Amino acid sequence: MKTGLTLKGLRHAYLGRTVLDHIDLEVPASEIVALVGPSGSGKSTLVHLAADLLTPIGGRVERNYKRHAMIFQEPRLLPWATAAENIVYPLRISGTSRREARARLKSVAAKVALLPDDLEKYPGELSGGMRQRCAIARALIVAPDFIYFDEPFTALDVALKRRMQDLVIAATQSSSFGGIFVTHDLMEAARIAHRVAVLDVGGGGIVGERLVPGTPSMRDDAELFALSQRWIREDTVFRHIHDVDERMSG
Numbered sequence: 001m002k003t004g005l006t007l008k009g010l011r012h013a014y015l016g017r018t019v020l021d022h023i024d025l026e027v028p029a030s031e032i033v034a035l036v037g038p039s040g041s042g043k044s045t046l047v048h049l050a051a052d053l054l055t056p057i058g059g060r061v062e063r064n065y066k067r068h069a070m071i072f073q074e075p076r077l078l079p080w081a082t083a084a085e086n087i088v089y090p091l092r093i094s095g096t097s098r099r100e101a102r103a104r105l106k107s108v109a110a111k112v113a114l115l116p117d118d119l120e121k122y123p124g125e126l127s128g129g130m131r132q133r134c135a136i137a138r139a140l141i142v143a144p145d146f147i148y149f150d151e152p153f154t155a156l157d158v159a160l161k162r163r164m165q166d167l168v169i170a171a172t173q174s175s176s177f178g179g180i181f182v183t184h185d186l187m188e189a190a191r192i193a194h195r196v197a198v199l200d201v202g203g204g205g206i207v208g209e210r211l212v213p214g215t216p217s218m219r220d221d222a223e224l225f226a227l228s229q230r231w232i233r234e235d236t237v238f239r240h241i242h243d244v245d246e247r248m249s250g
């Protein structure tokens, strides 16, 4: 299987404090790997290193894809520009013609179910979910073959979160891109990803990976729930996530 991204012995530290060490991870070109781990284990840092937003202090990042996009927890839209202008912004920077930009806008807006009326609104006039749809459309419009998702739906309510997950699952199927999906939510990880990689705290590296059976669009909710429960209760790879969660909630 073709590899989209390879991380080899990746290491990073902030102000001399090691956050990531011994990170070895391969993401196949058309697979989504969910990255889970306790708060502060370095998930965002790993994504920033992989996406070339940060330079690692050790190890290697091999990108075998053509073009990546990122979707963050906050939509990061320009407040003075309409939804449509925000979505086509990456194309304007790259000098794509207006005609081509309009055609692509139409196609991605349909993918994330944004109506023409919504596209004329400013971010301040849109709901949180609509704003996140714009962020997804802005990522998809560059036709990426790899996407970094950094907890994109954490701030959304349960129903909306589910709709957004379905959007990503559908987009993955129709465009077949690979990516890393950072999340705290094991059920979300199991729903969206082909594989789940678990990050240790304090530079312990990736402690394990688990394949999620079946294809993302075909999975049954009851089975996903059972699987995520099994992971958290019985699988030692996930144990430290549980411990930290218990400490935080206790």
Ligand SMILES: Nc1ncnc2c1ncn2[C@@H]1O[C@H](COP(=O)(O)OP(=O)(O)OP(=O)(O)O)[C@@H](O)[C@H]1O
Pocket: 014, 015, 019, 037, 038, 039, 040, 041, 042, 043, 044, 045, 046
């Ligand atoms: N720019 C920075 N300068 C100094 N320390 C940082 C910086 N960015 C992150 N850190 C620290 O590095 C560690 C890892 O942070 P990171 O955001 O990568 O973890 P995370 O697993 O994504 O956390 P969360 O799940 O809470 O979002 C944390 O202890 C954080 O405080």
